[in-house]
Amino acid sequence: MSAADTASPPRRRPTSPRSGRGGGLGRLGAARELGVLLALAALVAVTAASNSRFLSAQSIQDVLLSAAILVVLAVGQTLVIVTRNIDLSVGSVLGLAAFGTGELLSSAPGTPIPLALLFGLGLGALCGVVNGALIAAARVPALVITLGTLYVFRGVDHSWAAGEQINAADMPRGFLDFGTATLLGVPVLALLAVAVLAVVATYLRSYRGGRELYAIGSEPTAARLSGIPVGRRVFGAFVVSGALAGLAGVLHAARFGTVDATVGTGIELQVVAAAVVGGVAIFGGSGSAYGAALGALLLTTIGSSLAVLRVDPFWQQAVVGGLILAAIGLDRLLAARVAGRPGRRRVLHGA
Amino acid sequence: MPLLQLREVTKSFGPVAAVRGVSFSLQAGRVHALVGENGAGKSTIVKMLAGVHQPDTGGIELDGRPARLGGPAAARDAGIAVIYQEPTLFPDLSVAENIFMGRQPTARFGRVDRAALRAATARLFERLGVAVDPERQARGLSIADQQLVEIAKALSVDARVFVMDEPTAALSGVEVERLFAVVRGLCERGAAVLFISHRFDEVFSLCDHITVLRDGAWVSTDPTADVTPDTVVRRMVGRDVAALFPKEDTEPGETVLEVRGLGRAGVFEDVGFSVRAGEIVALAGLVGAGRSEVVRAVFGVDRYDAGEVRVAGRRLPPGSPARAMAAGIALVPEDRRQQGLVMELSIERNATLTRLRRLTRFGLLTGGGERRSAAEWADRLQVRYGRLADPVATLSGGNQQKVVLAKWLATGPRVLIVDEPTRGIDVGTKAEVHRTMSRLAGEGLAVLMVSSELPEVLGMADRVLVMREGRITAGLSRREATEESVMFAATGQAGAVA
């Protein structure tokens, strides 16, 4: 397009408006999730090729069931990470809520399941309130605070449990059945996780509050200047993350039927890995709950595949690490591809 | 009754009294200019109006009633829209979301209506003549485009008071004219505007009243018609200011910087020029022409795909600012907050960051040398600071710019590349910067200057290169360079000088 045909006064850049890097954020975001999806598909294909039973109904159910807890955690973590914060205490919160729920159910076996879920959710939210209050009110880095509460909540859990273990026999039958029940062949826990995912993802994508979380993570100073209630939003994100970790704790108790004070130890790194693999930027401002959930599904599937493929147990962890690196590398590669695709660049005169 | 009234407001930052008992008022339908030297307290007043800072004493009245602006949200709700001096965008979000953050149009169930959001932004950009895709990410926008988005953001608010802190600092004439048209429109609809600029032509052509600040204190408020630029400058600075663009003619020496066939896919193409010792070459063009990219590539912060850069005949390896510095190039970048300074570090650390090795003793930095050197340069460039150990973020915008200049001038370069060197700098210091550049050129320095301020280009340059859409479209000698000829070459309209 020639510039000569534009009228006076001369308009800057007479060519069509630039759509810069990531023009169409949606497209870029989708591409990231696509990358994880591709990796997932490849993994399933390879595993299924070597063992067709990997695609059996029971097997798929198992993977979904396994992923449910990590998905719930990763979705909660996404809320926090997009605000340029992090919640490392989720493993301890999960442990605390799992034990608390177990304790509740063993002492009051008549407790209905929804109430147990609410109890765990509430316990987790309480932990989230502690995190959020410290971080938002004192304006201190979340990594330090949640590393601290990782120790504190776990310590509280240990003191509470004092070596006690709650076994399947101590919990009501109905609760244990809930852990393995299916609806139309889909595990109920997985459905629950999908519901959580849908709600959080929609909030993040399409509600002002959700968009403000991204704004805060993208540039906290600017967020403050635009009148966004930064403290309140960050606080809210931590409360929800805590609540979801609490929910995950209940799910854990239901699924495994055995709870002691060590439940969920070290899961926080897996959660962060799931979010990062799913394309949630660790420095805030971008990424989606869907991506994080896909990341969680991918990590779980890796675990299941390695078990099915009978990979040498000594190699398994190394392979998991390698696959995490590969996944984030692939994500970066795809992002670069999308950004560098011709046609998005400035149109050069005469070009 | 005035729409907004400042009564004896005072604001201190620790030992620094930024604003001392200032009063003035804004009238509906009028544009009010606020002028003063760098660090006079203009932005501090803006931030008080924006609710970012609370006055220590004194107060702000809206419609004659005291208003408590407890935070940015409160100010917005009170009908005050603000354009901050430093653009504050969310780099990860789309331009449209940046503009409407927190006020996005919603559809059913309170969901954000993306289509309406895009449409509203497009309408706004149309009005301002901004050619940016509303859907693109804000990251990577040039300073000028960022400024335009900021302006759009403020205009999108249905406000009665518009506060604009140097909105035009990064803009060239075309955008400025557009902005002025919009501002006049706002006034016709009964809004009051507070306008801050260091460019006197703008102040005098747009504003109805002018308030002068000095050292945080109020000096005068007059109708524009009653004062002249000279009187205003005298009140600002407290003395007369010498001629603004005193570039003396010098006999250029041999070629120091030579650029041949430089290209980078999609950004610029076939860029070639040379700069000789003692010469000031200006790189002119419209915002977005690619000038900043070219100088960044020359310095080595950006890579390039084709061509070469030579300094005094020796080829410079691409992509290494360290090697460029060793060869004697210095680059004062356009974005001082992101590229020029490390905001959290002290003034002293910033000023000496470019030449730490020269300040060591036995390979170690003991502090004394750095302090002395920093103090010396801060004085030379008249930086107003509390303590050298304060974070550079506490300086006013113009003073930050001076620290950037100090940091690079102190390296004693052979080639000085300056990108918008006087952006946000007050008249007094601007003269000082120009004098310094001129003197350095006289001493044999080769200067390459990117500037969007046409008077600066015409006044300072020995030669003017004009860029348009990533290519050099004209090379004009000082004699050939006029407002018309440069604009023609920059816009590509018929009649451009070859």
Add this chain to the structure above:
Amino acid sequence: TTRGDDEEGGGGDRATAEADPDAPLAEGLAVAFLPKQVNNPYFTVADAGGATAVEEFAGEYKEVGPSEASASSQVSYVNTLSQQGTDVIVTAANDPNAVCGALNGARSAGASVVTFDSDASPECRDLFVNQATAEGIAEIQVQLIAEQIGGAGQIAILSATPNATNQNTWIGLMEEELAKPEYADIELVTVAYGNDEDEKSFQETQGLLRSYPDLAGIVSPTTVGLAAAARYLSGSEYRGEVALTGLGTPNQMREFVADGTVESFALWDPADLGYLAAYAGAALASGQITGSEGETFTAGELGEYEVGADGVVVLGPPTVFDAGNIDEFDF
């Protein structure tokens, strides 16, 4: 002084000292239990047994230890105990070698060292109280699975971590046992590792079932693994199809024995283990025994025990739990 000097000092002296079988149990002995990890339910039960014993012989009991099962923090606790002048240290070693130097340091500072559940190198403890002979444990598990699958078919083992010393010894002995002619029709297809984590044990169980469609049974010689595998089987289509046995606590397994997922499994009583270890320590500290083969001592209501080769005392054969007797136990 350095740890090295202690090494000869500690171990050497004691071995040559004379035992006095008639010496009374000293009163007021400071006995410290240092499990692999505190707040671990298994060790909580075992240590509680120890506490009972210490109360019986009027000593001072305490339980200390790290919250994560690592050898390095155990070393730091051993050092603390020796600094405090503890008389008897009863510990389950996270790493047989890593704790050695510190244990010898404690011994030269006057402590008697008894290991239980997991031994340290013999030269750095006085006595090891073994829950059962490794051979006994291996035998009973092979026997149980053989019964449950009717003496023929594929079986797999679900272990703890790949480097869990106890488990690896047992697995080795189980393989030897399976080589016997009466088990000729049983094929051990693989060993999987659930790392003593619920999730991993689940996944590994699933993996076993997918990879070996004809699998007849699983043996899990670790309580976490057994409980997780049982939980998985009980909620899957494999319940009643695939046999499961191993080592587990009655409380954890009650539910799955009741619903028929698990027929029978084995374990010793951890409380008895701790009880015996405490008495062994007291006997050492009182000079009744020195840890040499053939010496005997009385462990409260458990009766008399004899020190075997290498200073090992064996608690007894493991108990087999099934629907008939499980409700008599609570641990």
Add this chain to the structure above:
Amino acid sequence: MVRDTLYARSQDAPADRGTARTNRLAALVRWETAVVLALLLVVVGASLGVDGFADGRNAEFLLLDAVAVLLIALPVTLVVITGEIDLSVASTLGLCSAVMGQLWLSGWPLELIVVAAIALGAVLGAVNGLFVTGFGLPSLAVTIGTLAAYRGLAFVVLGDQAVADFPTDWTRAAADTVAGGALPWAMVIALVLAVGFGVTLHLTPFGRQLYAIGNNAQAAAFTGIPVARAKFWLFVASGAVAGLAGVYWTLRYASARADNGEGLELSVVAAVLLGGVSIFGGRGTLLGVLAGVLLLATLRNALQLADVRADTLDIVTGVLLIASVVVPNVVALARARRRRGRPT
């Protein structure tokens, strides 16, 4: 958020009236000074109140326990100051330990093995560095990946074996003390390295540049600082020192195992943060970290001696970590509020 907090602090709560006296006061309340004071307080308090604390042997135990964390914390401090993080250090330690064991089994001389282990650590660090600087991936993500990968490789190398038959004069040397006193030689080596890292960070141009990188990498690049190269070498250093720590660990516990040092990364990060290093980079001193490491180690030791349970110990660690960031900020905010509220 620290950067943001810092900014907010400079807006809301700049130093009080800048008299010389308050300046000196301000220097006193600097974080690392506070940590050093806390350390002294704990030492004095424990000496008076805890039996067996003030004793040469106990000091020896305490210092021996602190060596590994201290060693690793040194390079990690520099890494964190540039705004990156290395979570793979403990796994690097484990892998180097495992390789050490395997090489010993295959009959290498121990001198050579030590060199090889450190070199291996450097290579592992270089892999991290390559991923972070070469491919531009976030270091938190990369090192979570290599945390798993390196630990896994350690199991691949050594499996379930524990190699324990290292010569006793070597294992003894790892715990040996200077002139038979309470100061272990290993601690002396760690302190010498600490001085080296301290001088590099605080007194050389390279160190200055690290702060610039951590605060604003783009501005650093525009100043001719080779950002990627500096970060790369820091990861290499971090790996090499983790390798050295692996050698120490193996000899001190006379046991090469694949799971050596598992979970140590959190202790290191906790100590570094407690030492006043900003997790977002650009702020912190080596002295603070040194004090942070010793404070955590001393507190743990004293509480253990006082028979405080492990779960309480964890709670104390956590609370300390939280207090380390909350207290200074709350003080600053309160001061700002007081000033704002002050009538004039």
